[in-house]
Amino acid sequence: MSVFDGIPFFAGLDPSYGETFGRQCIRKRFSEGELVLDFDDPSTDVYFIVSGDVRVLIRTAAGKEMILGDFGPGKFFGEMAAIDGANRSANVTALTNAEVLLVPPTAFREIVLHSPEIAERLLRLLTSRVRELNVRLFERSVLDLRHRLYAELLRMASPRKGHEGQSIVSPPPFQHDLAARIGCRREQVSRELGAMTEEGLAEKVRGGLVLLRPGVLEKRVRDAMNAAE
Structure with missing residues (x-):
């Protein structure tokens, strides 16, 4: 062997x-x-x-x-x-x-x-x-903090079993880790995650952070990219 x-x-x-x-x-x-x-x-x-x-x-x-x-x-x-x-x-x-x-x-x-x-x-x-x-x-060059966070969460997520059209980041990411991934402060990540929750784009569940409408996030990132070009 x-x-x-x-x-x-x-x-x-x-x-x-x-x-x-x-x-x-x-x-x-x-x-x-x-x-x-x-x-x-x-x-x-x-x-x-x-x-x-x-x-x-x-x-x-x-x-x-x-x-x-x-x-x-x-x-x-x-x-x-x-x-x-x-x-x-x-x-x-x-x-x-x-x-x-x-x-x-x-x-x-x-x-x-x-x-x-x-x-x-x-x-x-x-x-x-x-x-x-x-x-x-x-x-990093063209996207603002919000769209960088969307893009990073989409990269980290995988399809949520039993919930078609949803994705999940599991285990749930620490806010300071997300901040280190996209180059900002933890407080900024906390604020953006709160806004996503209020808008019905994300939900914290036991064992993960659910992206309720990943297609919307993908479109927003794509539109921001196109606008920057």
């Missing part, structure tokens, strides 16, 4: 490669709230999440944070440092108790370069991340 078994990115990996490079990898556990990686860290391993969840964010010298995303089992991070050798560009913290597989950069590159299927997988993932960052950058 290979250490890569069960990790989607390595699906289709030649067993001989799994055996050869698997011996170079190590598993590491992190407790909830523990720092996994820090900004400007010189390490270059790639981290594959076996269990648990982590948060990736950028923190300024003044302590202001911008959340880039939360990753769960099957996801990975740190591939850029493995490719270009530069210091880490973000901070990663364990949201829950987590276990990760650390893959050395040489092993990661060898596997990618000798497997067209895995190389294609990496290219698609990197392209997806660049597209998402472009969208976020554009939103």
